[in-house]
Amino acid sequence: MCGRYTLDISEDKLTTYLKTYYEIEQEIDHRFNLPRYNIAPGQRIITILKDGDKFRSGPLKWGFVPFWAKDEKIGYKMINAKSETLASKPSFKHAFKNKRCIILADSFYEWKKDKNGKTPMRISLKNRKLFSFAGLWSSYQKEDGTNLYTCTIITTEPNEFMESIHNRMPVILTKEQEKIWLDPYINDEEKLNTVLRPYNSNEMTAYPVSTIVNNARNETVECIKPIN
DNA sequence: CCAGACGTTGTT
DNA sequence: GTCTGG
DNA sequence: CCAGACGTTGTT
DNA sequence: GTCTGG
Numbered sequence: 001m002c003g004r005y006t007l008d009i010s011e012d013k014l015t016t017y018l019k020t021y022y023e024i025e026q027e028i029d030h031r032f033n034l035p036r037y038n039i040a041p042g043q044r045i046i047t048i049l050k051d052g053d054k055f056r057s058g059p060l061k062w063g064f065v066p067f068w069a070k071d072e073k074i075g076y077k078m079i080n081a082k083s084e085t086l087a088s089k090p091s092f093k094h095a096f097k098n099k100r101c102i103i104l105a106d107s108f109y110e111w112k113k114d115k116n117g118k119t120p121m122r123i124s125l126k127n128r129k130l131f132s133f134a135g136l137w138s139s140y141q142k143e144d145g146t147n148l149y150t151c152t153i154i155t156t157e158p159n160e161f162m163e164s165i166h167n168r169m170p171v172i173l174t175k176e177q178e179k180i181w182l183d184p185y186i187n188d189e190e191k192l193n194t195v196l197r198p199y200n201s202n203e204m205t206a207y208p209v210s211t212i213v214n215n216a217r218n219e220t221v222e223c224i225k226p227i228n
Numbered sequence: 229c230c231a232g233a234c235g236t237t238g239t240t
Numbered sequence: 241g242t243c244t245g246g
Numbered sequence: 247c248c249a250g251a252c253g254t255t256g257t258t
Numbered sequence: 259g260t261c262t263g264g
Contacts, residue, residue, distance in 0.1 A: 231246085
C-alpha cells in the first residue's frame with residue numbers, strides 16, 4: 001500500500017522541473033510548503049494531468065471521492081486503488097478511462113512488520129530523482145455547489161525489492177510510461193494496463209527511519225533521517 | 229425488478 | 241452512475 | 247499510512 | 259471495533 005510519501009524539493013527547483021519535463025509555466029502554490037517530508041491522505045497534493053495537448057499541474061485532495069458519493073468522507077477509505085481491478089470497480093472505472101493523473105514524489109514510506117512490531121521504511125530511487133505515481137482523479141460536487149477535486153494512488157503487486165518490506169507497492173511510472181498514462185486520447189484498457197506494473201527492482205533503495213514519521217503532524221526533516 | 233453497495237490493506 | 245445480490 | 251477519538255445535556 | 263483527521 002502507499003499511505004505516506006515525501007516531496008523533498010524546493011519550490012524553485014520544482015518550478016524548473018515542471019517546465020523542463022512538462023512545459024508547465026505555472027507558479028507553485030506557496031501553501032504546499034515545500035520541501036515536504038510527511039505527506040498524508042486528506043491533504044492537497046501536487047499532481048499533473050493532461051488537458052487536451054497540454055500538461056497542467058494542480059492540487060488534488062488525496063482520497064478519491066466518486067462523483068456519485070453521498071458523503072465525501074468515503075475519500076478516507078479510497079486513498080489507494082488496486083491496478084488489477086480498476087476497469088471493473090464502479091468507483092474507479094470512469095476515472096480509469098477519463099481521469100488519469102500522476103502524483104509527484106521523491107520517496108514513499110511503508111511500515112515493515114517484524115518481531116518488534118512495525119518499522120517505517122523510506123523507499124526511493126537509487127538516483128534520488130523525482131518520480132511519479134500513477135493516479136486517478138475525480139470531481140465531486142458538494143452540497144454547497146462547490147467542487148471537490150480528489151485523487152488516489154494506484155497500487156500493484158510488489159517487485160522483488162519491495163517483497164521483503166510489504167506485500168503491495170505503488171505504481172511508479174517512467175517518463176515514457178507517463179506519456180501513455182496521461183494521454184487523454186488513449187482509453188484502451190489493455191494499452192493502459194501495460195504501464196501499471198511494478199517498477200524495476202534494481203533502481204530502488206530503502207532504509208529505516210524513526211517512528212517520528214508515524215504521526216502525520218510531524219513534518220520535519222527528522223522524518224527522513226536514517227536510523228540504525 | 230428493487231435495494232444497497234460502491235474501497236484497500238492487514239489482521240483476526 | 242453502475243454493479244451485485246436477493 | 248498512523249493517531250486519536252469515540253456522547254449528550256445542561257451548566258459554567 | 260470503527261471512524262475521522264492529519
